[in-house]
Amino acid sequence: MLKKLPKPILEPSKEGFDSKNVYNPSVIYVREKFIMLYRAEGEDNVTGRIGLALSEDGINFVKHPEPVMEPEYQWEKKGIEDPRVVKLGKRYVMTYTGYDGRIARLCIAVSKNLLSWEKGEPLFPNFPGNRLRPRGWTKSGAILPQKINGEYIMYFGDSNIWIAYSSDGIHWEYYNSPVMKPRKGKFDSLLVEPGPPPILTEDSIVLFYNSANENLVYRVGVALFDRDEPWKVKIRSRRPILEPEYPWELEGHVDNVVFLEGFVDLGNRLLFYYGGADKYVGLATWEGDLTSLLKFVVG
Template sequence: MLKKLPFPILLPSSDNFDCKNAYNPSVVFRKGKFVMLYRGECEDGKTGRIGLAISEDGISFTKFPDPVLESEYPWEAKGVEDPRVVKLGKKYVMTYTGYDGKVARLCLATSKNLLSWKKHGPIFDDFPENYLRPRGWTKSGAILPVKVNGRYIMYFGDSNIWIAYSKDGKTWEYLEKPVLSPGKLLLVEPGPPPLLTKEGIVLFYNSAGKSLVYRVRVAVFDRENPEKVIWKSENPILEPEYPWEKFGHVNNVVFLEGLVESHERTLFYYGAADRYVGLAVWKGSVEMLLQTLGFSKSI
């Protein structure tokens, strides 16, 4: 199955904006290099700034000294968190969390070079409360970087998972009914940007039960009807195992946000214990992984 490297590939810095934690990465393969956007925290009360690191091989990363995104507006006064990045046309689009100390809002920014970002504010001005989250809480979103039936789709949320549609990748409309619910778990949340395969739309997602151990699972949605789940993995594909995944800023967390298919392998980048970045490798495509997991269109 997925083979984890037994050590973190990104650590907090000694005295920079990420001196406390460096985790929850999104990774883009651009011009022969792996570009990582990650969440960094220091001892100043902020819940995050977005840093950038670059790698030739996808394993050894060199950090830029300054963050590429940080707090500016009231809705993100306490921090910007958990980037997920895709390329739509000629621009990169980042979804990220803006946190004001009470509500975690799903926000959007765009860039031509991954360094300079233009913010577009919260994606949904208002969103209903539910069993777990207050009104306005949307937190995270993962965009499929190709259109389906003439529209981009995004899976978002961190209690249930909802779906939203957009023609331009900036203005989104959501459906009120969730497309993926936690069932016996406490919560589910999208992982990296989903993939369109011949089998369907593949969404790796993060999950936690009442014990708050975070694990990674996978679901497949229908290609023609992105609101319909056609398969879910029976068991997690990633879970905390190593001490650095079990003990950190928040214990017992593996949180997947980055995925790159490259050179007949698939690289899974995840946050570990809300402190480090870990890497798991699958020697093959995502479609091959689904078959190994026992995929069938039975739901």
């Protein structure tokens, strides 16, 4: 199984915009540097800003002193949350959550340098509600950075998981039916939500996903979608690959949570960056390549 570092690699600052909680990071590996964009909360009742931190080794990060994204619009007045970043061509595209205090909306922003971001409006404002979520609630999205059949795809949502398509990575249309649902009696029995950006292999699309059961324990699973028909799930892990274990994962701002959003593939070593109890950033590793991990997890 994945090997966790026993202590967080990023913790709240003593003061400032991230003095309360730091968690749910996206990590990009650029020119032999690890660039982390993380959800940051201070003491002002705003649920999120986006902070940035840099590292040479992927473990020891130095924070940028100011947030790189802050709430501006009505639909994000209570916070911007949970960044997931991919590079599409010459630009970086971030999906994030805009929260107005009632509805969590999937939003998108674009940057050339990971510091200055241009935001768009929420992607699917009239998305239908369901058993867990009100109308308009879409929350999160994870974009595959390669095109399939001439289009980018994105897995999104946080009750079920849906799929959306785009020619440019900015403007999206979604398919009405979920492509993945919770499973009764399993670790993912209440809800499922995309984790980091999906990974394309020779015959599959690999999606690490977050989940919760009826006891609101958050764990991480793996699903393999068909490469040519990306709405079809081929296989899902029977057991989670990450679950809360350490005290800082079991108790925090929200107890019993590990929430994966960052993934870096170094070839013979895989790095998984996750939020612990909605308060810290943790790191888990796999010593081997992605093929060996998938063979171990799903056979």
